[in-house]
Amino acid sequence: MHIWAVANQKGGVGKTTTAVTLAGHLARRGKTVLLVDMDPHGSMTTYFGHDPDSLDQSLYTLFQDVERVMDVIIPTGFENLSLLPASTALATLDRQLGTQEGKGLVLKNGLRSLEARYEYVILDCPPLLGILMVNALAACEHLLLPVQTEFLALKGLERMLRTIAMILNARKHHFIYTIVPTMFDRRTRASLEALRSMREQFGTELWDSVIPIDTQFREASRVGKPLSIMVPSSRGSRAYEALLDRLLGQADNVRHLQLVTS
Numbered sequence: 001m002h003i004w005a006v007a008n009q010k011g012g013v014g015k016t017t018t019a020v021t022l023a024g025h026l027a028r029r030g031k032t033v034l035l036v037d038m039d040p041h042g043s044m045t046t047y048f049g050h051d052p053d054s055l056d057q058s059l060y061t062l063f064q065d066v067e068r069v070m071d072v073i074i075p076t077g078f079e080n081l082s083l084l085p086a087s088t089a090l091a092t093l094d095r096q097l098g099t100q101e102g103k104g105l106v107l108k109n110g111l112r113s114l115e116a117r118y119e120y121v122i123l124d125c126p127p128l129l130g131i132l133m134v135n136a137l138a139a140c141e142h143l144l145l146p147v148q149t150e151f152l153a154l155k156g157l158e159r160m161l162r163t164i165a166m167i168l169n170a171r172k173h174h175f176i177y178t179i180v181p182t183m184f185d186r187r188t189r190a191s192l193e194a195l196r197s198m199r200e201q202f203g204t205e206l207w208d209s210v211i212p213i214d215t216q217f218r219e220a221s222r223v224g225k226p227l228s229i230m231v232p233s234s235r236g237s238r239a240y241e242a243l244l245d246r247l248l249g250q251a252d253n254v255r256h257l258q259l260v261t262s
């Protein structure tokens with residue numbers, strides 16, 4: 001089971017879109033995928049037609065009883081694609097658990113029992129640093145950082161990378177990360193310049209291609225379908241397919257490394 005997290009403390013940069021579109025591609029290729037909505041706003045839960053205000057069972061349940069993970073998962077209506085939904089109760093977790101030992105590993109432990117069921121798990125993180133983000137970073141082997149190609153977004157990225165370094169140092173847990181430039185508009189100077197600064201500043205961790213602006217993403221979220229399933233040939237969908245191929249290549253390298261070193 002591969003666990004990928006999609007995170008950035010900046011809001012509206014394409015985190016949920018990245019999680020849903022990659023998951024759609026994997027599902028289309030016949031892979032079993034679990035999407036985990038870790039955002040108390042529940043955008044991804046809403047995306048698939050559920051109401052995060054009225055769900056009885058959600059990721060929150062897992063934080064009360066980690067054994068109940070299977071009770072919480074719901075189908076999305078798309079083959080091979082399941083959802084562990086969010087509910088608004090998640091917003092209270094930080095206050096409740098903030099300082100309790102071991103609560104940073106709830107998700108990692110919960111996902112362990114799903115090993116045989118899902119080949120890929122994709123975590124859609126909230127735009128906040130808190131117990132949920134800590135859980136996501138502790139559970140994942142690969143972190144994706146979508147960054148909007150505009151100047152202000154770069155500042156946010158630096159902050160995010162500092163946060164990650166802090167968490168990594170504290171936990172001695174290793175994962176690789178990939179910065180994914182999103183909403184790229186090649187007709188605007190702002191996009192071109194932001195991409196150039198990113199390339200100068202973040203060489204090797206930066207994906208060497210981009211996700212373009214594609215208005216069909218909004219349409220796909222309106223009808224509740226991953227764009228990769230709704231219109232696989234769209235520009236945006238093809239860009240995520242290229243990203244997926246790159247991530248799968250890296251996953252093979254990680255596996256190879258583990259075999260060599262074990």
Ligand SMILES: Nc1ncnc2c1ncn2[C@@H]1O[C@H](COP(=O)(O)OP(=O)(O)OP(=O)(O)O)[C@@H](O)[C@H]1O
Pocket residue numbers: 010011012013014015016017018039043126127182183184211212213214215217218219221236
């Ligand atoms: N490449 C793109 N082209 C055009 N629109 C996009 C693209 N990616 C995302 N969007 C749209 O931008 C909006 C924000 O995207 P999304 O919800 O994925 O961001 P987010 O980082 O998850 O936001 P939040 O921080 O609020 O969770 C959505 O309406 C989405 O449809």
Ligand SMILES: [Mg+2]
Pocket residue numbers: 015016017039043044124
């Ligand atoms: Mg989101």
